[in-house]
Amino acid sequence: MSDIEYDNLFKELETLEREYPEYKLPDSPTVKVGSTGAKKFAQIKHKVRLYSLDNTYSYDDLALWYERLKKNYSLDNDPKLVCELKIDGLAISLTYKDSEFSFGATRGDGITGENITNNLRTIKAIPQKLPEKLAELEVRGEVFMPKSSFDRLNQLQRENNGKLFANPRNAAAGSLRQLDAQITKSRDLSMFAYYGRLDSNEQNIDSHSKMLEFLSSQGFNVNPEYKVCNNIQEAINYCKYWDKKRQQLDYATDGVVIKIDSFILQNELGFTSRAPRWATAFKFPPEEMSTIVEDIEINVGRSGAVTPVARLDPVYISGSTVQRATLHNFDEIKRLNINIGDRVLIKKAAEIIPKVICVTQHATDKKSSFVKPEYCPSCGTKLVEQEGEVNLYCPNHLGCPSQIKGRIEYWVSKDCMDIDGVGDSIVAQLVDRGMVTTPADLYRLTVDDFLKLDLIAEKSAQNLYDEISSSKNPTLARFINSLGIRHVGKETSELLARRFLSLENLKNASFEEIQKIDGIGDKIALSILDFFSNSFNNELLQNLKLYGVIPQEMQVNEGSDKFKGLTFVITGTLSDTRDVFADIIKQNGGKVSSSVSKKTSYVLAGDNPGSKLTKAESLGVKIINENEFNQLIGE
Ligand code: IVH
Numbered sequence: 001m002s003d004i005e006y007d008n009l010f011k012e013l014e015t016l017e018r019e020y021p022e023y024k025l026p027d028s029p030t031v032k033v034g035s036t037g038a039k040k041f042a043q044i045k046h047k048v049r050l051y052s053l054d055n056t057y058s059y060d061d062l063a064l065w066y067e068r069l070k071k072n073y074s075l076d077n078d079p080k081l082v083c084e085l086k087i088d089g090l091a092i093s094l095t096y097k098d099s100e101f102s103f104g105a106t107r108g109d110g111i112t113g114e115n116i117t118n119n120l121r122t123i124k125a126i127p128q129k130l131p132e133k134l135a136e137l138e139v140r141g142e143v144f145m146p147k148s149s150f151d152r153l154n155q156l157q158r159e160n161n162g163k164l165f166a167n168p169r170n171a172a173a174g175s176l177r178q179l180d181a182q183i184t185k186s187r188d189l190s191m192f193a194y195y196g197r198l199d200s201n202e203q204n205i206d207s208h209s210k211m212l213e214f215l216s217s218q219g220f221n222v223n224p225e226y227k228v229c230n231n232i233q234e235a236i237n238y239c240k241y242w243d244k245k246r247q248q249l250d251y252a253t254d255g256v257v258i259k260i261d262s263f264i265l266q267n268e269l270g271f272t273s274r275a276p277r278w279a280t281a282f283k284f285p286p287e288e289m290s291t292i293v294e295d296i297e298i299n300v301g302r303s304g305a306v307t308p309v310a311r312l313d314p315v316y317i318s319g320s321t322v323q324r325a326t327l328h329n330f331d332e333i334k335r336l337n338i339n340i341g342d343r344v345l346i347k348k349a350a351e352i353i354p355k356v357i358c359v360t361q362h363a364t365d366k367k368s369s370f371v372k373p374e375y376c377p378s379c380g381t382k383l384v385e386q387e388g389e390v391n392l393y394c395p396n397h398l399g400c401p402s403q404i405k406g407r408i409e410y411w412v413s414k415d416c417m418d419i420d421g422v423g424d425s426i427v428a429q430l431v432d433r434g435m436v437t438t439p440a441d442l443y444r445l446t447v448d449d450f451l452k453l454d455l456i457a458e459k460s461a462q463n464l465y466d467e468i469s470s471s472k473n474p475t476l477a478r479f480i481n482s483l484g485i486r487h488v489g490k491e492t493s494e495l496l497a498r499r500f501l502s503l504e505n506l507k508n509a510s511f512e513e514i515q516k517i518d519g520i521g522d523k524i525a526l527s528i529l530d531f532f533s534n535s536f537n538n539e540l541l542q543n544l545k546l547y548g549v550i551p552q553e554m555q556v557n558e559g560s561d562k563f564k565g566l567t568f569v570i571t572g573t574l575s576d577t578r579d580v581f582a583d584i585i586k587q588n589g590g591k592v593s594s595s596v597s598k599k600t601s602y603v604l605a606g607d608n609p610g611s612k613l614t615k616a617e618s619l620g621v622k623i624i625n626e627n628e629f630n631q632l633i634g635e
Helices: 003-019 059-072 147-159 168-176 181-186 208-217 232-248 263-269 330-336 401-412 424-432 439-444 447-451 458-469 476-482 490-500 503-508 511-515 522-532 535-546 578-587 611-619 626-634
Strands: 043-045 081-087 090-097 100-106 112-114 136-144 190-198 227-229 253-260 279-283 288-300 305-317 320-326 343-347 355-361 567-571 591-593 602-605 622-624
Touching (some): 003 279, 003 288, 059 232, 059 279, 081 190, 081 232, 090 168, 100 112, 136 168, 147 168, 168 181, 190 208, 227 232, 232 253, 253 263, 288 320, 288 401, 305 330, 305 343, 320 343, 320 355, 401 439, 439 458, 439 535, 476 503, 490 503, 490 578, 511 522, 522 535, 578 591, 602 626, 611 622, 622 626
Parallel strands (some): 567 591, 602 622
Antiparallel strands (some): 043 112, 081 227, 081 253, 090 136, 253 279, 305 320, 343 355
16 A cells, blocks of 8 residues: 555544544554564663654645644744655664663554664664763664665665565665664665754753754764744745655655744644644655556567556556556566556656556456467567567567557657657557658658648648658757667767767778777677668668758867877776767877877876876876866867
């Protein structure tokens, strides 16, 4: 179940219990906080209860919460608030006695937790000793695993055929509740502290923000993004800001905790049966939701790769409705043990295609069950397996309508030729009516041709024609990217354009020349050679040229003889590949050598230059950096 589904059920239960108090159970989740799960550690009773937090997904509710506090407690001025990111990890409590870490526990049900002191001692962000003399200090916070460490851990688990963790939170929980502290130590866990309680307050800490500063001074990791706000509007702005930005953080956050800053006011407000009145949580729109798999469809991509896609009962996730989620390949179907009718958890992270995380409930009445296809659903050709790859392929590259559509859709897309207006439905019509079979055909179409399509009026037909015509002189990098060469994406296309300057040069390039480019390996080089040796592709290139689709040649510096008689050695990491600098030197009449000798005129050194630099120094050869090099050409 996703968070929002739990929260909605929880709120429904609260309403029902208010209406029918006779049915309220003594151990209702509205009374008790969380649960401890399986017991394998000793229990510790918390000295002061760990409360939960009320939460909301609505800004209006936040404003209401604040207004109600002000009204109920007759506050004339806006009380100050502290906004903190709500870290999606595990709540823990640490107790320090005489400035030494004495014991630590999980939250458990808020009253009793588990003693996990030994495991907590392995976490670097938790200080063992405090700099200041303190009789007793309790610190609470959230233990979490950074997203990058989570990815690495799952990679490792995959390599060792271990169990994969569904998200960083589960990974942190699994790592913390290990009986063997060595395992905990091997996992990269960290902690943010968000609460402190001193037995005697000699420090005169009278607000939450001062407490955070104090915790920081004692060596605790306090999340640096917290903010003191003067009113609820500032707090709402903070929530809006982080809803957009949270993807960029290396830790998972599921909302913002908003706390009244003043301790005097906090004490006055107190607690309800399960949560403080002086704090509340705003939860970000969920990235995970559960829904039903209505069907498993087969998608045939532009390269012929066949991938299963789950068609879903539409769900609203972080700002948009999701109807499909990729299942990647047929092994993934087995791994997830997923079938039509199952309830699944769907995740949508920014700019990533929605994905199925796991099955939460298998279908009880199986109406139909998924079978791996044998024939291409688009053209009926028998599918083939390719060595070393988990995917199935449709080998009918030239005739398969799905592949043709895929190639045209890719050709017009943003990072390729960027032809506005030619959407998927227009591409589908053009291909289904046999008007287009390759990207070159687009440039043969007339305004009248577009008028034949469904729902296209005079004006949009003209617009489509104009858009296509005006795309005829793309940059070389865009053009290379649009060709859809296997393994060649936007970045690689840019490297190729910069190195070869024209399409002709790229076509004539040798394996060695391509493979020598920094960032391009054997696999890509082979794929490029393969592409240009294919007669279908050559016909496409010829036709494109015929219809006037000609990429711009890259600007080459006018040659000079500035470097005539000079020999350069290039070493270390520069702002571009060494080949690019070698080309500039050669264009200006200079020579490039791979080893330093007395005859070397200059060593152009980037970062981490290594032994060539040492040799240059010992021979007294002049060493220049990139700036000085640029000045030399500029002179
Ligand atoms: S304050 C009485 N601050 O959210 C105040 N909690 O339901 C209670 N959490 O599991 C907690 N980040 O561990 C607070 N900056 C933060 C937090 C935070 C995450 C967790 C907390 C608990 C849940 C509250």
